[in-house]
Amino acid sequence: MFTDIAMVAHPSVSLFIDLSEGEGLVHHTPGRHRRGSVVVGLLPGELRTGGLAGECLQIRLDPAAATAVLGTATELTGAVVSLADVWGRDAGRAEDRLRAAASWDERFTIARQILGRRLDTCPTVAPEVAFAWRQVRSSRGRTRVDRLADEVGWSRKRLSARFRSQLGITPKRAARLVRFDHAARLLAEGHAAAGVAGESGYVDQAHLHREVKSFTGHTPAAVAVAPWLAIDHVAWFGWPPGRTGPGFGGRALRDVRG
Template identity: 70%
Template structure:
């Protein structure tokens, strides 16, 4: 979810990454801590990811500023699905806890997420005073391990306090994710015993995205990581379920604003793989 271009004044080698130990991980939730070690200006171009994302600012000083379509938001934010052209900029040494929530989990942790789709809002607008309390506890923690423990406690409590989405909707999302977006809505409707119209309506009203759009987003995410791993675009198109290479090009352009060649070289995918490595799910690195 991070930069599609190396910002002036620093490089990804200047960023330390920490991830929770396997025993501390929660279903449907991924966390990572980022620390910029050098004092410099940096700009991050963010791209679509199949999750709702919390970016909790733990920096000393001004912290990051997020810009979406000319509107700016400072501090801790919630990034909904499909945010569009989103950039973050910061000056100094930035500390940030990034929490990715699968949409069905986000609906429980954040409440209704439909209005979050395509937007970036202040975490305080969503959690109220709890946002400030969470920031204070996380800032006071002595290590990333302690921060992950605190975050897991907060998220677990909110999960216990809220109603989850319909089981049929949650199942549809999980099947979309595990199939890497290569699944037909009609088949999913049959699997849960609903009509296509009902599944479409309930899915969209609870997760803020249609089943078809969700499948496209998941498929793009898989294709983007294959491109970053060095696979040729033609092979990625075939493996990811696109009609042809031109189809892949159009989808990557829509979701990332880049060509497949540019995505393959995008530094954000490199750091993304450090924090959430698909091939090494037990990797852990503290900073």
């Protein structure tokens, strides 16, 4: 059985580690496709992932952690790249170890070991940038950039420049992405668009519609019933525990942070 799943923007850098035998995962972006394990940066644009029945491990990295784990977050923004292009031979070694594991719990342990070593040895983002990102996430995208700059003791211009150079996205764009993610979660849970708009900090329902359209190419109504949004378990409400969707089994290790 072949599965084809539309994905949407998420405030994390995602690793899809293909643990399948044979054909495995196929990732489609306009005019191009990639097979196997990939890294999906922030704001990847139109992306569909599918494949024959098999297994994969999805790991979501906080952008600040992604800089250490992957060596960069900036160059991955708006892109979908092969994991081998980022990790070199280590990508194949990681796949082999994870594929040979006897259980998903063992795979999680191995994944944490791999990520932990990289977090301990690779450069990290500036503390001010990491703090600003955490504030954007905790406020669900409703913190003003001027306030963030004041809190870290930088000018707005300096914060925006450093934030973009280290995370690959401006603070303002990051806030929009996080706010959209919160709205997408609520839509997937079945909340009405009008209520979601107010809860998520949008001016009105039309504003929500424009933002959802900008990030996904779809209307809020379409997002609410999409088969998989790559946001959290509510997108798979009704599926048996441990299933990520029809035809392609897997697990997720979410929100790894620096």
